[in-house]
Amino acid sequence: MNLNEYKGVYVFIEQKSREIQNVSLELLGRGRGLADTLEEELVAVFLGNEIKDQCQDLISHGADRVIYVDHPQLDRYLTEPYAQALDAISKFEKPNIILIGATSTGRDLAPRVSARLSTGLTADCTSLEISEERELLMTRPAFGGNLMATIVCPDHRPQMSSVRPGVMQKLAVDNTRTGEIIEFGVNFDESKFKVRLIEEVKEAKELVKIEDAHVLVSGGRGVGTAENFKNLEKLADNIGATVSSSRAMVDLGVMGHDRQVGQTGKTVRPDIYFALGISGAIQHIAGMEESEYIIAINKDKGAPIFNNADLGIVGDVNKILPLLNNEISKLAEKKA
Numbered sequence: 001m002n003l004n005e006y007k008g009v010y011v012f013i014e015q016k017s018r019e020i021q022n023v024s025l026e027l028l029g030r031g032r033g034l035a036d037t038l039e040e041e042l043v044a045v046f047l048g049n050e051i052k053d054q055c056q057d058l059i060s061h062g063a064d065r066v067i068y069v070d071h072p073q074l075d076r077y078l079t080e081p082y083a084q085a086l087d088a089i090s091k092f093e094k095p096n097i098i099l100i101g102a103t104s105t106g107r108d109l110a111p112r113v114s115a116r117l118s119t120g121l122t123a124d125c126t127s128l129e130i131s132e133e134r135e136l137l138m139t140r141p142a143f144g145g146n147l148m149a150t151i152v153c154p155d156h157r158p159q160m161s162s163v164r165p166g167v168m169q170k171l172a173v174d175n176t177r178t179g180e181i182i183e184f185g186v187n188f189d190e191s192k193f194k195v196r197l198i199e200e201v202k203e204a205k206e207l208v209k210i211e212d213a214h215v216l217v218s219g220g221r222g223v224g225t226a227e228n229f230k231n232l233e234k235l236a237d238n239i240g241a242t243v244s245s246s247r248a249m250v251d252l253g254v255m256g257h258d259r260q261v262g263q264t265g266k267t268v269r270p271d272i273y274f275a276l277g278i279s280g281a282i283q284h285i286a287g288m289e290e291s292e293y294i295i296a297i298n299k300d301k302g303a304p305i306f307n308n309a310d311l312g313i314v315g316d317v318n319k320i321l322p323l324l325n326n327e328i329s330k331l332a333e334k335k336a
């Protein structure tokens with residue numbers, strides 16, 4: 001393999017119902033920095049059906065070039081058509097680096113494409129840098145978050161990495177940026193399509209994704225029961241926040257896995273993060289330490305969460321929350 005033939009930082013752009021997902025814009029933000037360091041192009045790879053109109057948005061978010069495939073087979077995410085399209089583009093274009101969001105779609109797609117390209121994949125990276133040797137340094141937590149491992153892919157190209165939503169930052173939109181938009185035709189091998197999408201059923205209640213929330217009220221084992229969790233939900237309702245939790249509450253069945261913050265859950269970066277009855281285990285901290293302002297309530301003044309908190313309150317969360325909710329209700333009544 002002649003490594004010098006491989007050029008450019010390519011970002012897989014994930015869309016759902018034609019809505020570009022935040023993680024892809026975040027990856028364009030980081031990809032821009034990598035491409036500038038390498039003095040190579042930043043390319044957005046956009047797959048979907050009737051998506052052409054959105055290509056310019058990707059240029060405004062930092063891409064130099066957009067390669068899009070517009071095809072009815074790509075209307076909703078299905079493994080085989082998406083893997084075939086990304087594989088075909090990669091074999092034709094020979095990217096140096098491919099970045100993919102570590103969403104449920106990305107987790108399904110990235111390993112399949114890396115296997116087809118006979119290259120490695122470093123999943124769930126928290127940092128991406130370029131070494132003096134111009135290699136991609138892919139850093140991710142290892143051994144249960146007890147150490148950070150930096151992984152390189154010296155002998156194969158592309159260098160592939162997935163990154164969770166909320167870890168990287170998007171660039172400010174610049175509508176004056178210009179770039180190239182190219183349609184790519186894929187000859188799908190439909191004999192390989194073994195799965196058909198028959199029906200899509202939406203969740204009854206549209207919840208705000210925790211990785212998109214500006215304010216998160218997060219509860220841990222200290223909150224105790226589903227009944228006590230109602231105090232958190234009330235606080236969240238009162239202040240326009242979203243509820244999330246530690247893994248302990250997911251394991252207890254109080255919260256769904258989509259609400260879990262941390263190493264094996266979601267990475268969040270809200271303006272305000274309430275950590276209520278959460279001890280602050282390293283695996284939890286890994287998912288929320290980039291929050292702008294952290295408020296912790298814990299009855300143990302030695303709890304590790306206080307090392308990360310901007311405001312710490314030592315006390316019983318199940319006594320403090322009803323009082324807080326009461327005061328907020330009184331204020332709201334006064335205002336009304």
Ligand SMILES: Cc1cc2nc3c(=O)[nH]c(=O)nc-3n(C[C@H](O)[C@H](O)[C@H](O)COP(=O)(O)OP(=O)(O)OC[C@H]3O[C@@H](n4cnc5c(N)ncnc54)[C@H](O)[C@@H]3O)c2cc1C
Pocket residue numbers: 144145219220221222223245246247248249260261262263264265266276277278279280281282283284287297298299300303315316317318
């Ligand atoms: C490979 C691996 C991956 C993991 N991934 C994740 C992950 O993604 N996310 C995650 O959260 N965890 C994860 N964990 C688990 C993690 O190690 C901790 O076990 C978990 O975060 C603990 O949750 P907790 O803080 O809610 O519970 P605990 O550690 O039990 O802490 C409860 C806290 O509540 C306080 N408390 C008790 N009662 C009250 C009260 N009435 N008022 C106020 N405070 C009170 C206690 O002092 C204590 O500090 C992972 C573990 C492993 C090994």
